[in-house]
Amino acid sequence: MTQRFTAIVYWEDDVYVAQCPEMGTASQGDTVEEAIANLKEATELYLEEFPLPKTSPRLLTTFQ
Template sequence: MKRITITAELIQEEEGGYTVYCPELDIYTQGDDIEDAIGNLKEASELHIEELGIENISLKEAHRREL
């Protein structure tokens, strides 16, 4: 199984919550907190990869937080 690493760019919204963007797949999503936003990105990424017809890929989770 091939593994890929994706980038999650987190933006803290002024009105609350987070927007998260994955430049490798050009996917945006959001969540109430960081964990929710990352979970939503993982789910959206898996669905996107599935739609592309790519099989045997696992997303590698590597967390880096910058304040």
């Protein structure tokens, strides 16, 4: 089963920073694409060490 995760990307100082709030992983890159690719790799490495438990799909929403 393919997992879907959220990437939050923003410009900080002189690089793009990408964070995955579900896993707590983060990375950076010179472009948005590079930051996301680096985040994907960091998250994959994290999940090799700390696999996700079998759970039902999660819903992401916002509220005030």
